[in-house]
Amino acid sequence: xxxxxxxxxxxxxxxxxxxxxxxxxxxxxxxxxxxxxxxxxxxxxxxxxxxxxxxxxxxxxxxxxxxxxxxxxxxxxxxxxxxxxxxxxxxxxxxxxxxxxxxxxxxxxxxxxxxxxxxxxxxxxxxxxxxxxxxxxxxxxxxxxxxxxxxxxxxxxxxxxxxxxxxxxxxxxxxxxxxxxxxxxxxxxxxxxxxxxxxxxxxxxxxxxxxxxxxxxxxxxxxxxxxxxxxxxxx
Amino acid sequence: xxxxxxxxxxxxxxxxxxxxxxxxxxxxxxxxxxxxxxxxxxxxxxxxxxxxxxxxxxxxxxxxxxxxxxxxxxxxxxxxxxxxxx
Numbered sequence: 001x002x003x004x005x006x007x008x009x010x011x012x013x014x015x016x017x018x019x020x021x022x023x024x025x026x027x028x029x030x031x032x033x034x035x036x037x038x039x040x041x042x043x044x045x046x047x048x049x050x051x052x053x054x055x056x057x058x059x060x061x062x063x064x065x066x067x068x069x070x071x072x073x074x075x076x077x078x079x080x081x082x083x084x085x086x087x088x089x090x091x092x093x094x095x096x097x098x099x100x101x102x103x104x105x106x107x108x109x110x111x112x113x114x115x116x117x118x119x120x121x122x123x124x125x126x127x128x129x130x131x132x133x134x135x136x137x138x139x140x141x142x143x144x145x146x147x148x149x150x151x152x153x154x155x156x157x158x159x160x161x162x163x164x165x166x167x168x169x170x171x172x173x174x175x176x177x178x179x180x181x182x183x184x185x186x187x188x189x190x191x192x193x194x195x196x197x198x199x200x201x202x203x204x205x206x207x208x209x210x211x212x213x214x215x216x217x218x219x220x221x222x223x224x225x226x227x228x229x230x231x232x233x234x235x
Numbered sequence: 236x237x238x239x240x241x242x243x244x245x246x247x248x249x250x251x252x253x254x255x256x257x258x259x260x261x262x263x264x265x266x267x268x269x270x271x272x273x274x275x276x277x278x279x280x281x282x283x284x285x286x287x288x289x290x291x292x293x294x295x296x297x298x299x300x301x302x303x304x305x306x307x308x309x310x311x312x313x314x315x316x317x318x319x320x321x
Contacts, residue, residue, distance in 0.1 A: 159294075162291075162304065178303040179304045180288075180304070181304075181305070183309075185247045185249060185310065187264070188284075
């Protein structure tokens with residue numbers, strides 16, 4: 001979608017489809033043969049075809065958006081975190097101007113009117129992210145949020161008793177560490193920069209990358225040796 | 236302090252923070268008004284957005300965690316008012 005699309009600017013902070021969209025289904029409208037039919041799917045198909053017919057968005061634009069969404073996975077966030085752990089100059093730039101720095105460093109063109117803020121964990125401060133109002137999520141870096149992130153249970157409990165929620169994720173944060181829950185209420189999306197785990201001084205950036213889980217960047221987990229997207233280490 | 240007003244059309248001020256006091260930690264920027272955007276209006280005039288930090292113990296009487304724990308939220312100016320002490 002381009003800025004010339006009159007419908008685009010009306011979305012405000014919603015550009016990344018970040019909120020209240022239960023249309024978070026897998027976005028396979030183009031080849032929906034294997035999907036079970038449901039009222040939602042009929043509605044989605046009718047709306048999509050109507051938009052296409054009226055020239056609001058084309059099928060190609062929709063396909064492009066699906067490609068963009070699919071290209072954003074927690075692996076991208078993990079790259080950013082691992083680089084921040086190993087490159088102090090990058091980290092400083094990342095904290096100051098997150099998206100600009102990420103685009104420049106990783107040769108990306110993440111283009112969103114939303115702002116990204118990186119929340120750095122320290123031994124004294126543990127950040128975690130929620131959107132109590134809907135499901136705002138740093139999609140530009142992590143892709144589609146997990147189902148639990150959008151659940152009423154997580155969204156309501158994490159601001160009331162974050163430590164109990166963390167424990168359910170198997171994460172224990174000492175009481176001497178402040179827990180700061182960032183509620184993504186408006187135009188800003190938050191990404192947690194977790195603490196680099198102990199015992200990783202000799203690891204390469206690529207090895208570190210494999211320790212950074214999606215949950216660690218939401219703040220419900222902390223990375224450790226043995227955590228990671230690629231548990232078998234063959235990334 | 237966060238106002239206790241009724242919710243707007245596309246309200247970005249969570250209910251649990253209304254009527255509580257926090258500390259403004261940052262002026263985030265100047266944004267289109269989300270409640271007007273929700274009606275496909277241009278969202279003007281733009282509204283100022285503040286990052287506000289609330290102590291958990293000032294939101295919940297029976298907060299179980301640490302005294303230091305906080306919630307941080309981004310709130311538009313028309314939802315905020317100065318606390319009495321100021």
